[in-house]
Amino acid sequence: MDLFTAIKERRACRKFLPVPVSEELIGRILEAATWAPSPLNSQPWEFIVITDQQYKERIFSEGERCRQWALEKSGWKWLGDYKVDFLTFAPAIIAVIGDPKRTGVDMFQEEGTVAYQHACAAAIQNMNLAAHALGLCSLWFTLFDKKAMREILGVAPEKTPLALVCLGKADGEPRPVPRKDVKEKTTYLR
Ligand SMILES: Cc1cc2nc3c(=O)[nH]c(=O)nc-3n(C[C@H](O)[C@H](O)[C@H](O)COP(=O)(O)O)c2cc1C
8 A cells, every 4th residue: 555545544443343453463563663763763662462351341441431530621522422432342452652761862851751752653653554554443542541551551650651552443434534734734934
């Protein structure tokens, strides 16, 4: 698949068919993740591949708890209708864990240590694009408390669970999501 087509046609997917994702495909997606750029080539990511139903249920409970908390906090109506049950149905979930120690010179800057998160985000998007190119769909999911997710997955306190990537075959066509015109988002300093 042409790269520009993959970038444009990839969609966030929240409905999955009950078809397992092979370890071979998971391996190819993880390999794509590791070709992301990172500060000083620090490769600040680790991955936990979750296919066990009991783990998925615990992740779902945390997503649901966080959804309700966010609804109360924000009052945003869409959160009342938003369901996170795809966390129990997704055939595979890959947790992306970042290591704040593996960052760049940002560790000395006033804005703080963020570059390791940027690198992990690049890895996640590589995973999304690789999944799409392999005929799968994916969801970048972040509605959870980091401390709670550390406990569920057994992650050390000094590392940060940054995202869960849900993976599987799409059940139906994911909803198209429009973009604003790039001109609205761009300034040229000529
Ligand atoms: C950093 C980040 C966090 C996200 N967190 C969530 C999430 O917690 N739950 C969810 O359903 N989608 C989440 N998404 C997916 C976005 O909702 C989705 O990418 C956006 O609506 C645009 O849709 P598209 O990916 O189909 O183009 C997240 C995306 C990003 C980049």
